[in-house]
Amino acid sequence: MRRFPYISLALLVAAVLAAFWVEEVTSTHCAFGFGGFQCNEPYEGWGSAFFALGLALVGASALLVCVTAWQVFRWWRAGRAG
Numbered sequence: 001m002r003r004f005p006y007i008s009l010a011l012l013v014a015a016v017l018a019a020f021w022v023e024e025v026t027s028t029h030c031a032f033g034f035g036g037f038q039c040n041e042p043y044e045g046w047g048s049a050f051f052a053l054g055l056a057l058v059g060a061s062a063l064l065v066c067v068t069a070w071q072v073f074r075w076w077r078a079g080r081a082g
Contacts, residue, residue, distance in 0.1 A: 001078060005071035005075060023054065026050050029041075029042075029043050037051045
């Protein structure tokens with residue numbers, strides 16, 4: 001019997017929560033302007049980092065959805081065969 005993929009599921013939840021946090025920070029403190037993506041206090045100077053982190057988290061979340069779904073399917077199939 002295969003173990004349930006708790007680690008993959010936890011990584012997916014962490015990535016999604018981090019993506020929501022970055023979206024909340026950027027929607028309230030940051031905006032596009034003449035100098036690019038810039039943020040106000042207390043995140044001044046972190047605009048490009050938040051932009052890159054947001055894109056990376058969306059990509060990681062998409063990848064983790066695929067990996068977690070596959071591992072849950074394998075766990076489910078192993079339980080039915082046993």
